[in-house]
Amino acid sequence: MSFRGVSFSGVSKRYRGRRRAVLTDVTLHVRSGEVVSLHGANGSGKSTLLRMMAGLSTPSSGVISGRPEIIGYVxxxxxxxxxxxxxxxxxxxxxxxxxxxxxxxxxxxxxxxxxxxxxxxxxxxxxxxxxxxxxxxxxxxxxxPPELLVLDEPWSGLDASAHQVLGEVIAETAATGGAVVFTDHRESIGQTHATTGYALVDGRLSAAAAASVVSVTIEVPAADYDGLLIQARDRGWRVRR
Amino acid sequence: MIALIRYGVATFLHSQRYLAPVVLFLGALAIAALNDGGPLLPLYAVISGALFVATSWITVAQLNAEDPVHRAVTIVHAGRSVKVLLAGVCVALLAGFGLVLVGLLGPLLMGHHKVSPADLLLGLAALSTATFTGTAVGLICSRLVIRRPGYSFAVALVGVLSLLLVKGIPPVNAMIRGLSEGLPDIAGLLGYLALSAVLLVTAAVLAQAAVTSRD
Structure with missing residues (x-):
């Protein structure tokens, strides 16, 4: 495989007719053999970033280089x-x-x-x-077999055995010199499968600080629990009851 | 490209959205041509009008048959979005030229006419003009260019009716008028055919520009 990796440098995206930028100054290198997870809330720009990876969308400014010929897009x-x-x-x-x-x-x-x-x-x-x-x-x-596998929230809806197969597929793609980029709004899955993690907040990318996890205990009324759980998971927080 | 066209044909046939425009065209053809014994050229004028409406409808139906997310996946497999657009236009033209054949030969089977090769060639030019123009209008009114179905329908209605009915507008109305007056102006007809081809290419370029500027 001649694929070396994909580079985003200073990539921003603003859709025509929208005031707010979806992505702002994203710089990201995905090397061959790497598995990258992106997590962020709904509307944080994850899908747009993946569409650019897959060549479906072009940046408003900045440069994307190194996209391989064989891309798998989910x-x-x-x-x-x-x-x-x-x-x-x-x-x-x-x-x-x-x-x-x-x-x-x-x-x-x-x-x-x-x-x-x-x-x-x-x-x-x-x-x-x-x-x-x-x-x-x-x-x-x-x-x-793709050189770059781009997966948008691939775990949602899959049953347990398919989860395992997906994990294997990701590992195989990386092992044969390909690269994998996937999103999920739950950080925990990203940490299981990814070699590198990033967080997207309002269109800005930052390295996910896996080491600097802070545990906070919050007591909430039982009636509010479900709503808060959903909100917390949407933000990529892990919840232990 | 052949694989893309094959996929487009399969999606379109499965969607069954071609049924309404095809029935519309066959109905108009039957009304105009059944047991008709008059001159052929005015008949081809009427059939061209019906074909223009039917092909614009078929093109919109064909291009809208594939969901945007499916289309995205198809583009990743094809490599470039322009190939997917061109395949869509080819599928619409295949359907259109199927109807051209029906419109050209149907009157000979349904009525009793004195046929000359010149009539058939002029008829072919007229029906092709209608198909190219209809496909061009369909491209502009498809989801690729106009996202909202309400606007798309309004633009299609205004576009089709004005090209069909406003007196003297080339290529469709002017061509139909020329033919129905029974004056076979060969140079004029070929001019309209060329114009319709230019319209189709222009519409395809505009549609691709709309697709890339939005993504």
Whole structure:
């Protein structure tokens, strides 16, 4: 693999017609063999950063360099409405990549088997549950082993065994010289799988200070607990009851 | 590119959004051409008008059939967003030219006409002009350019009706008028065909510019 790594230098993004910048002066190097986690609250700019990694969005200012040819992109949601079956959809995506129909069918069957797609590889995608649709989304990104694997909240909706497979896939991609970037709004998952962690707050990137965790005990009325738990998790805080 | 077109055709066929415009076109064709025994050129004028409406609708339906998130995944596989746009235009044109064939040969099967090669060639030019222009309007009214469905529908309605009905506007209205008066002005028709092709290319460039400026 000739892939060395992806560099963002001074990247900012402001969508047309919006006053607020989504990303401000982001400088980030993702080297080959590295697994990077990004965590931040909803709306902190994580998805925009990943879309830039995948080449779907261009920066308003700053430079992105070193993006490899083979990128696997897993969006945060796989919208319903696709009437093709998982096998047909994957076959189309593989052919667009340049694989032969036979090669892509074999590879898709292997991936769906490994991810344990329940509910059938031959039913329309829109009838699949969220977790099973997420498995198809993951499979399409792995049809050709990617040099850069970009995952937007990949853990949401996946069952426990698929969690494990996803962890293995991330490790394999890094071990073969690829790089992995993923987001999650829970810091704990990032620390399990990532070699490097970053936090995004209001579009600004900072190294996640894994070592400087502060434990705070808060007593709250039982009635407020659920709401506070959700808020705390959205901010990437770990909660122990 | 062939794989992208194949995927576009599959998505479009599965979405079944082509049904309404195709039925509209076939209905208009049947009304105009069934048991007709008059001159062919005025008939092709009417069919071109219906085809223009149908192809603009088909193009919007085709380009909107794929969800933006699916489209993003497709772009990552294809490498560049312009390839995905071009494939979409190709699929719309494939559907459009399928209807061109139906519109060209349908009258010969449904009515009784004296056919000359010149009639068929002029008819082909007229139907192709309608298809190119309809595809161009569809591109501009698709989600790629106009995000909000309400605005998109309003712009499509105004665009299609004005190009179809405002007296003397090239290429569609002017061409239909020329043909229905039975004056086969070959140079004029080829001029409208060329203009419609230019409109299609311009619309594709504008649509791609809209896509990249938004991302």
């Amino acid at each position: 969006p945060d949601r796989f919208p319903p409405g696709e009437r093709l079956s998982a096998t047909e959809y994957l076959a189309h995506m593989g052919r667009i990549r340049g694989l032969s129909t036979a090669a892509v069918r074999a590879r898709a069957a292997e991936l769906l088997d490994r991810l344990a797609l329940v509910g059938g590889a031959h039913v329309p995608l829109r009838t699949l549950s969220k977790g099973n649709a997420q498995k198809v989304t993951l499979a399409q990104a792995l049809l050709v």
